[in-house]
Each structure stands twice: as structure tokens, then as C-alpha cells.
Amino acid sequence: xxxxAQWVVGFVDGEGxxxxxxxxxxxxxxxxxxLPEFTVVQHERDIQILHALKGFFxxxxxxxxxxxxxxxxxxxxxxxxxxxxxFFMAHPLKTKKNVDFLKFRDVLLxxxxxxxxxxxxxxxxxxxxxxxxxxLPR
Amino acid sequence: xxxxAQWVVGFVDGEGxxxxxxxxxxxxxxxxxxLPEFTVVQHERDIQILHALKGFFxxxxxxxxxxxxxxxxxxxxxxxxxxxxxFFMAHPLKTKKNVDFLKFRDVLLxxxxxxxxxxxxxxxxxxxxxxxxxxLPR
Numbered sequence: 001x002x003x004x005a006q007w008v009v010g011f012v013d014g015e016g017x018x019x020x021x022x023x024x025x026x027x028x029x030x031x032x033x034x035l036p037e038f039t040v041v042q043h044e045r046d047i048q049i050l051h052a053l054k055g056f057f058x059x060x061x062x063x064x065x066x067x068x069x070x071x072x073x074x075x076x077x078x079x080x081x082x083x084x085x086x087f088f089m090a091h092p093l094k095t096k097k098n099v100d101f102l103k104f105r106d107v108l109l110x111x112x113x114x115x116x117x118x119x120x121x122x123x124x125x126x127x128x129x130x131x132x133x134x135x136l137p138r
Numbered sequence: 139x140x141x142x143a144q145w146v147v148g149f150v151d152g153e154g155x156x157x158x159x160x161x162x163x164x165x166x167x168x169x170x171x172x173l174p175e176f177t178v179v180q181h182e183r184d185i186q187i188l189h190a191l192k193g194f195f196x197x198x199x200x201x202x203x204x205x206x207x208x209x210x211x212x213x214x215x216x217x218x219x220x221x222x223x224x225f226f227m228a229h230p231l232k233t234k235k236n237v238d239f240l241k242f243r244d245v246l247l248x249x250x251x252x253x254x255x256x257x258x259x260x261x262x263x264x265x266x267x268x269x270x271x272x273x274l275p276r
């Protein structure tokens with residue numbers, strides 16, 4: 001299945017999620033791991049759409065989510081910085097989800113400078129992450 | 139806000155709903171009113187998207203839904219047959235929602251022939267509607 005850029009923007013405006021997890025992690029010297037991820041969740045009947053997104057972006061994985069739901073997921077700052085962020089800079093989201101995307105990008109640009117490996121940097125990222133995905137009832 | 143056709147397809151693949159209501163109606167000779175509707179629901183923060191869809195299709199209304207949610211809604215077989223159905227025939231949905239759309243179209247084509255004004259027609263439409271929007275957990 002071939003996807004067009006504007007279809008991807010529209011679908012992600014509806015179904016995509018940009019999230020920054022900050023998880024306790026004993027092996028990190030600052031005690032936390034910053035985990036940005038881009039996900040699109042669908043009922044398993046539409047798994048072919050998730051594989052089409054994976055093909056479109058040339059990165060990420062399709063995995064089981066909860067129950068009968070599957071997720072397309074991109075983790076790892078390289079793929080996010082090289083594939084996902086440039087795409088949504090060139091083809092902006094039209095909903096308020098773009099505000100979340102821009103904060104997500106801010107976090108990744110900090111991570112590119114390895115800011116997340118310092119205590120101060122983790123707090124800076126935590127402050128940005130706290131402003132994301134607020135009040136998003138379905 | 140200008141929307142591109144493929145963005146609209148992607149967004150409706152995620153957020154749109156094609157529904158056929160069959161409601162008891164004392165004033166109809168068959169006792170039921172068949173009410174097809176196309177809706178897109180969003181949080182009120184994205185109301186501008188709903189108005190952009192209204193502008194794009196050149197029909198429908200933007201109304202309050204439940205709580206902080208707003209809906210773009212098209213009812214009435216003329217607008218559905220002249221605006222909504224031709225658009226999604228020319229620009230097919232990519233998810234399994236297209237199966238619902240095609241059944242929705244079948245109902246509208248029956249209504250165009252005024253089949254819904256007979257008892258038999260209402261039952262025929264009821265059988266099609268029963269196959270739509272099945273197992274659509276979010």
C-alpha cells in the first residue's frame with residue numbers, strides 16, 4: 001500500500017501520539033532514562049496500515065498493543081531525528097497535536113546535545129514533557 | 139485553513155464515522171425514519187479543523203457534541219449523495235472504514251430510489267446498517 005504524505009499527516013493528526021517517557025533506570029548515571037516515542041495505534045483489522053506507515057517512514061516496528069490493538073512505534077533518537085521530525089517539519093500537522101509535536105522535537109534537539117545525560121537536563125526535559133498530551137480525552 | 143484531499147482522507151480514516159440511524163418516527167407511514175449521517179468529532183480545541191472540513195465539503199454543520207467535544211455533521215441524503223459519497227469514491231479510504239463507507243453508500247443509493255419509504259426497504263436498510271460499525275473499539 002502506497003501512502004501519500006498528506007494522507008499520513010491527516011491520519012497522524014487523528015491517530016498519532018508523540019510521547020516523552022521519563023523512566024527510573026538504575027543503569028543511567030542520572031537515574032532516569034528519557035524515552036521519546038512516536039506511536040500510531042489501530043485495531044488489528046487495520047494492521048496493514050501500520051505496516052504501510054513503517055514502510056513510508058523506513059523505520060520503527062509494528063507490535064501488539066493492548067487487547068486487539070496493534071501499534072506502529074518509533075523509538076530511538078536517530079530514527080526520530082532523521083525520519084519522523086523532518087517529515088512533520090516539512091508537512092505540518094493541522095490540529096493542536098502540532099503543539100505536542102514541536103515540544104517533542106524540542107526534547108529530541110536537547111537529546112541530540114546529550115542534555116538528557118545530566119540531572120539538570122532531565123529536569124528541563126521533564127518540564128517540557130509535562131506540557132505535552134494534556135487534556136486529550138477521546 | 140486550506141485542506142488537501144489526501145489530508146481529509148487520512149483524517150477521516152482516523153476520526154470519521156459513517157452511521158445509519160433507524161429511528162421510530164410516528165409521522166412516517168412506515169413508522170421509521172432512516173437517518174444516515176457522516177460525522178467527525180474533535181475536542182473543542184480543534185474546532186477550526188471542523189470548520190475547515192465544513193468549508194472543504196461545502197455542506198454540513200459544526201455543533202456541540204458531548205462535554206468538551208464538537209462534531210462536524212452532514213445529514214440529509216442530498217448533501218451526502220452529492221458531496222460526501224462522490225468525494226470518498228474518488229479518494230478511497232485506506233482503512234477498513236472503507237467497508238463501512240461502501241455500505242453507507244449502498245443505503246444512500248437505496249434512499250435515492252425512495253426504497254426507505256416502504257416497510258420492506260426499511261428492513262433491507264436495517265440489514266445493511268447492522269453490518270456497519272461493528273467491533274470498533276477505540
